[in-house]
Amino acid sequence: MLKFHNVSFEYPNQPVFDNLNVGIENGEFIFLIGKSGTGKTTLLQMVYMNLLPQSGYVEVDGYNSKSIKKSELPYLRRKVGVVFQDFKLLDDRTVYDNLAFVLKITGNVRSQIKRKIVHALTDVGLVHKQHNMPQELSGGEQQRVAIARAIINDPMLILADEPTGNLDPETSMEIFNILKRINLRGTTVIFATHNYDLVRKHEAKIIKLNDGKAVRVILKNKGQSTSEPA
Secondary structure, X not given: OEEEEEEEEEEOOEEEEEEEEEEEOOOOEEEEEOOOOOOHHHHHHHHOOOOOOOEEEEEEOXXXXXXXXXXXXXXXXXXXXXXXXXXXXXXXXXXXXXXXXXXXXXXXXXXXXXXXXXXXXXXXXXXXXXXXXXXXXXXXXXXXXXXHHHHOXXXXXXXXXXXXXXXXXXXXXXXXXHHHHHHHOOOEXXXXXXXXXXXXXXXXXXXXXXXXXXXXXXXXXHHOEEEEEO
16 A cells, blocks of 8 residues: 655755665554654655655555656545644634635535534544634644544545654543544554654554664564564
């Protein structure tokens, strides 16, 4: 479903990936880990092709970074929902209108918009907050709205970029549980995080970025781990 093949990428004077290879199957839940600067956000941006490799290619559900046309990008991005650490909600619109905005730009009619918003907010437990402004919500509630926005068009893949980075441990667990529940319905989830306590507590595939490469980390008893190609 998702493949990085010999991907190399660098910013000016900052190498990021060097022949990076990653394969992810449909329906997997992936923890993406690595120190700051190892390229977690860059990798996620390459999935929805906001950034393109300088060599190698990324392939997502048949869309290839080497051959994709600009006119095809909106269709790819409808298959991908993104959750950001800082929520990126529109402060001048209610929760309902934040979600309606996404649906309008993807061509949904009014009857579809109301149904999809109620369904998405029910998934994250916030139907009762649909008329609130974002600044009236807690950080955890704002992140749940961001998840509702990410899932509202029924994507095949959710990219969560440090979704618990600004949240307390209890709220972080709530956010993880929502994303895991969405995953259990068949949606692939890539969860980029520095929260290693969260990673250690849950069984999931772990991909670690280090020195321009990606390896799969396999946790064992007593905190030990081994690695293999990702």
